[in-house]
Amino acid sequence: xxxxxxxxxxxxxxxxxxxxxxxxxxxxxxxxxxxxxxxxxxxxxxxxxxxxxxxxxxxxxxxxxxxxxxxxxxxxxxxxxxxxxxxxxxxxxxxxxxxxxxxxxxxxxxxxxxxxxxxxxxxxxxxxxxxxxxxxxxxxxxxxxxxxxxxxxxxxxxxxxxxxxxxxxxxxxxxxxxxxxxxxxxxxxxxxxxxxxxxxxxxxxxxxxxxxxxxxxxxxxxxxxxxxxxxxxxxxxxxxxxxxxxxxxxxxxxxxxxxxxxxxxxxxxxxxxxxxxxxxxxxxxxxxxxxxxxxxxxxxxxxxxxx
Numbered sequence: 001x002x003x004x005x006x007x008x009x010x011x012x013x014x015x016x017x018x019x020x021x022x023x024x025x026x027x028x029x030x031x032x033x034x035x036x037x038x039x040x041x042x043x044x045x046x047x048x049x050x051x052x053x054x055x056x057x058x059x060x061x062x063x064x065x066x067x068x069x070x071x072x073x074x075x076x077x078x079x080x081x082x083x084x085x086x087x088x089x090x091x092x093x094x095x096x097x098x099x100x101x102x103x104x105x106x107x108x109x110x111x112x113x114x115x116x117x118x119x120x121x122x123x124x125x126x127x128x129x130x131x132x133x134x135x136x137x138x139x140x141x142x143x144x145x146x147x148x149x150x151x152x153x154x155x156x157x158x159x160x161x162x163x164x165x166x167x168x169x170x171x172x173x174x175x176x177x178x179x180x181x182x183x184x185x186x187x188x189x190x191x192x193x194x195x196x197x198x199x200x201x202x203x204x205x206x207x208x209x210x211x212x213x214x215x216x217x218x219x220x221x222x223x224x225x226x227x228x229x230x231x232x233x234x235x236x237x238x239x240x241x242x243x244x245x246x247x248x249x250x251x252x253x254x255x256x257x258x259x260x261x262x263x264x265x266x267x268x269x270x271x272x273x274x275x276x277x278x279x280x281x282x283x284x285x286x287x288x289x290x291x292x293x294x295x296x297x298x299x300x301x302x303x304x305x306x307x
Contacts, residue, residue, distance in 0.1 A: 036049075036214055036237055036238050036239035036240050037180050037183060037239075037240045045057060045060065045213065046213040046214045047214055048214060048216065049214045049215065049233050049234050049235045049237075049239065049260075050214070050215045050216055050217075050231045050232050050233055050234065051127070051232060051234075052124075052127060052128055052215070052216040052217075052230075052231065053213075053214060053215055053216030053231075055120075055123075055124050055127060055216070056124065056216045058120070059120050059121065059124055062116075062117070062120060063117060066113060066116070066117065070113075128216075128229075131198060131228070131230050132196050132230070132232075133196065134196050134197065134198040134230070135192070135195035135196045135197065136151075136153065136154075136191060136192065136195055136196070136197045136198070137151075137152055137153050137197070137198045137199075137200065138150065138151060138189065138191070138197060138198070138199050138200070139151075139152060139199075139200045139201075139202070140199055140200070140201045140202075140210050140221065141202055141203065141204055141221070142201075142202070142203040142204065142205075142206075142208030142209075142210070142221035142243065142247070142254075143203070143204050143205060144205050144206060144247065144248055144250070145243075145247065145248065145249075145250035145251065145253055145254040146160065146161060146162045146163075146254055147160075147161045147210075147243075147254060147256060148160050148161075149161065149189045151270065151273075154270045154273070154274060155270075155273070155274035157273045157274060157276075159187045159188075159189060159190075159273075160187055161185040161186065161187050161188065161189070161255075161256065161257065162185060162186050162187075163182065163183075163184070163185055163253050163254065163255055164179060164184045164185060164186055166181060168184075168186075169181050169184055172184065175290075176290060176293060176294075177286075177289045177290060177293050178293050180240060182252070182253065182255065183240040183242070183255045183257065184240075184255070184257060185255055185256075185257045188238065188257040188258065188259040188285070189256070189257065189258045189259065190258075190259050190261060190266060190269055190270075190285070191233060191258060191259075191260055191261075191266065192260070192261060192262065192263045192265075192266040192267075193233055193234070193235065193236050193260050193261065193262060193263070194232065194233070194234060195232065195233075195263070196230060196231075196232050197230060197231055197232065197233075198228060198229075198230050199217065199219075199228060199229050199230065199231070200226050200227075200228050201219050201220070201221045201226070201227045201228060201229065202221055202222065202223070202224075202225060202226045202227070203221040203222060203223045204223065205223060206223065206247050206248060207220055207221065207222055207223070207245050207247060208220070208221040208243045208245050208247045208254070209221060209243055209244040209245035209247075210229070210241070210243075210256065211241045211242060211243070211244040211256070212231070212239055212240070212241035212256055212258055213241060214239045215231040215233065215239065215241075215258070216231070217229045217230075217231050217241075218244060220245060221245075233258075233260040235260065236260045236261060236262065236292060237259070237260055237292055238257055238258070238259045238260075238289075238292070239257070239258045239259075239260065240255060240256065240257055240258075241255065241256035241257075241258070242254070242255050242256060243255075243256075259285070259288070259289070259292075261288050265284065265288055268284050269281050269284045269285060272284060
């Protein structure tokens with residue numbers, strides 16, 4: 001009976017430990033986070049709002065499950081071996097040097113694990129670089145240290161984005177428009193919701209990197225070259241990113257802010273920009289920012305009530 005219990009102990013411990021980890025992770029996975037930026041103490045990745053970002057999250061979850069399962073198995077196996085084959089419990093060591101079934105298993109099982117990882121990995125890579133027909137094209141240009149975004153199929157106007165100062169962030173927050181320190185910018189990139197957006201990325205000086213985590217987009221901006229990425233945002237709101245390449249002294253101070261709006265609002269805004277009526281364009285965006293801030297506040301309140 002004792003031998004049977006010892007044999008079953010590693011499996012029972014593994015089941016219990018995995019159940020404990022899932023129970024502990026539950027509140028973290030269930031926590032509500034406003035789209036586009038992280039919360040203090042938040043665990044996990046930024047909320048996904050594009051098909052590619054959803055695939056990245058699924059692949060991340062799969063690999064984490066495999067890694068945790070392997071780590072738990074190896075730990076429990078080491079504990080069991082130390083207990084079962086200690087000098088006091090096993091004074092006469094076994095002389096067995098080969099075990100055909102075991103050697104086949106520890107060769108075949110890792111290969112199967114790699115295949116399980118490789119299939120969704122290749123699918124994700126293919127989808128990242130299979131560009132659907134664009135509804136909108138934007139050219140992102142990195143500079144030391146700010147971003148320019150051109151709209152070549154909307155009259156070729158340019159939106160120049162510089163990080164807001166702490167005073168400007170405080171002023172916006174007082175008006176009821178959430179602005180995140182070190183992430184908010186003076187001129188946001190505006191795109192319509194549920195539309196395929198191609199982003200052509202380049203640089204005027206050194207290597208930068210155009211990254212928006214919620215979109216699953218991360219691509220180098222290389223001087224003299226044009227790289228590209230794409231996204232299709234499923235939700236309205238403002239989504240933050242940053243330069244993710246060490247590009248110089250102010251590398252940490254060139255954020256990206258993409259505001260996703262309805263198609264009608266985008267058409268109104270782009271029409272004002274093409275007409276060079278920046279005052280009207282700003283009025284449109286100020287109203288949208290206040291409206292979206294109100295929606296997010298209600299959603300956060302409801303999420304707090306359900307927790």
